[in-house]
Amino acid sequence: MECTCLSRKEVKPFVSQKKERMDYYDNKEQQREGVGRRKGDGWMNWESWEFSSWRDAILSCLTPSAYGKRWKAEGRLDEEELRSCRPRLKQFWLETVEHLLDLQAMSSIHLCSAVAQPAVVVMSVKMEELEVFCKQLPKIELHAHLSGSITRECLHEIYKKRKEAEPSIGLEDPMIVIPPGKVDYDLETFFPLFSKYIYQLCNDVQSVRYSTKRVLQDFEADGVAYLELRTTPREFKETGMSKEQYVETVLESIEQYEKDASTSMKTLLLLSVDRRDSFQKALGCIDLAIRYKHRGVVGVDLCGDPLRLQKGDVTIFREVFAKARENGLGVTLHFAEAAKTSSDEELLVLLSFKPGRIGHVIHVSDAIRTEISKRKLALELCISCNVHAKMITGSFQDHHFRDWWVEKQCPLILCTDDVGVFCSTISNEYVIVAQHFGLTRLQLWELSFQTIDPIFGGEEEKMRLRNLMVSWREGNKL
Template structure:
C-alpha cells in the first residue's frame, strides 16, 4: 500500500457516512420513508449487486443523500466528516471533493453563496485538524439549462482563491452534451473556467451512451485536464492515443464501475486498465462514493491487487500520477 494516498474523484453526495446523514436528517426534521436506522442505511446504499445501471446509482444519490445535505449546516458537516473519515480510514492526505451547489440549495430557496461558504468552512476545519491537502470541484449538471451551469462556473471562479480548484460536468449520460448541439456553449464555459484559473474534468465514456466518441469529443472541444471514468476509450486505439498525446488523465473508480455495470466483471476491468497501461494512458484510482458503495481507498487497492487487475508496482504508479494530476496546489 503506498504511504501517500490521493483521491481525486469523490462525490460529496456519496461519501457521507449513513450515521452522519441520519443525524443530519433528524436535525432538520426531515421525514424519511423508513422506520429505523438500519432501513435507512440500506436506503442510502448502492453497493455492488443492488443497482443495475448508472442511472439507478445516481437516483439513490440524488433522491436522498443530496436532499439531506441541502442546507449550509449540513454541507459544512458533510465536507468536514468526509475528509476526516478518508484520512482516518485510509490515510488519504490529498483529496478533491466534488458536488453541485445548486443541488444543495433546494431549488433556490436557500442562498447559493451560503451553501458554498459552508462547504469551504468544513474544508478549512478538516484541513486544519488533519493536516491534509484538499480542494472543491463544482459539478455542472448535464440535465441543467446552460445558464445554470454558467452561474456555477462564475461561482467557481469567484471562490477559486478560497479552495475551489476546478469544475466538472456530471450527471446521466443520456444527456449526451458532448455529442449534441450544445457542445459549443460548453466549449466557451470551459474556456472561461481556464481563463479564470480553474482546472477541469468531465464525466464521459462511462457508458455506451457517450462511448469512445464522447471521450474524443470532450478532449477536442472542452480540453479537460482529466476525465471521470472514460472506460469506453479502451475500445478505440485512436482515442487512447489522443488521451496520451494530450496528457489527459483518467479517474478510474473500480467499485463504482462494477456497481453501475460500466464494466461487467473484475476481469473486464482488468482488461480495460491493461489496455490503457500498454497504450501509455495515465489513470488514477478513486472511490467515487465510498459510503454509497461501502468502500474506501484501501479496499479499492485491495480489490485491484487481490484480483490481479493491477500489479503492486502499477498501483503505486497510479498514485504518483494522481499527485501529478491533482488540481490542489
C-alpha cells in the same frame, strides 16, 4: 531466466483431477489440438509467467524459501542468483496460492488438506498485510463526489436529528432507503437516490457542514494525503439555502477542518457543471468557481446522468470551460460513462474542452483511445463503481484498468467516485488492483506517486506530496 519445475509424479499426491488430463491445457480445444502446456516436466518463465502442473511449487508444499534452497541445492541457482530472484519467487508463490484457491472454489480441482489449509492461512495473513499496506500508503483522491461520499451511518445521524426537530419529516430512515451492504446501484437507480433522497436530507447549513466534516475525517482515516472533492452548487428553496451559501458552507467546513493541528490532509474543491444544465446555468457555476478560487476552488467538472440528454448538445459548454481555463482553473470531465452518450462525435467535442483529466473512460473507440494516449491525459478510474453499477461487462478482473496499465501511455488515478454508495474506500481500490492485476507493493507506490502531477493544487503542493511519498518509500524500504 528459466527454471525447471516438478514433474507430474511429484504433483500427483497433492491434487485429484475431476477431468482427466485437463491439468495441462487451458481449454478443451487446446487438449484436442495437443497445444498449450506440454506434458511431462513443465517449465516456468519469469517474464511470461507461464506455469505448468497446476503451479507445482505450491502443490509440492514448499515455501518460497524452501523452494529457492532446493534450486540452489540442485545446482540450478547460486547464492547471488537466489538473492536476486527471491522477490519474484515470493510473488510467484503468493500468486500460485491465490490461483489454486480460486480453482478449488470453482471445483476445478480438489486440494488435499496438506495444501489447502496452509494456503488459506497464508492468503488470509497476506491479505491482511496487503490491506494494512494499502491503508498506510499515502494516497491522492481526485474523483470523489461530496454527496456520494457520505456514509450511511452519517446520513442516519443526520436523519435522527432532523426527525427530532421535524417529527413529520417525509423521509424514511437512510438505513432502510440505502440498506447496509447494498452496492448494486446501476445508472437507472443511482441518480434518483440523490435527487429523491440525499439532497432532500442534506439541504441546510447544519447538515452540509456536518456531512462535509465527516467525509473529510473518513478520507484522512483511510490514508489520503491530498483530496479534491467535487460538488454541484445547489440551492434549496425549502430551507432558503442559495448556491453561494452552499459553496461557502462547504469551503468553511474544509477551512475549519484544516485548522486542526493533527490534520495533515490537504483538501481543495472542484465545482461541477451538470451536463443537463443550460448555457447560462453552467456559466453561473464557472463564475462561482472563479469567485471562490482564492478560498480553495481549483477546478471545474462536467458530470450528471449520462443516460439523460442535456438541453442541446455538449458544444454549448465549450465556451464555459474555456472561461474556466482562462481563469486558471483545472478542467476534468466525466467521459464515456454510458454508450448512449459516447459517440466519437460527442467525445471529440469533450476533448476540445482541453481537459487535464477525464473520468471513467469506458465506452471509447480505438480512434478516441488513440487520441487520449496521444494527449497523455490523466485517467480517473473508478473500478468498484464501474463494476457494481454494471457500467462495464464482467467483474473486477475485466476492468479496463488492465489495458491502460499495460500500455503505460497515460497516468492512471484510482478513485472512489461515491464511496458512500459503493462502499469501497480508496485503500480498497489499491487492494483490488493488487489482487486482480498483480501489482506489487512497489508498483502500488508508483501508482500513487504518478497521481501527483495531475492534481490541480499547484506546484508547491506537488512538491510537498513528492517529498512525502519519497520519504514514505524510504521508510518502508520499498
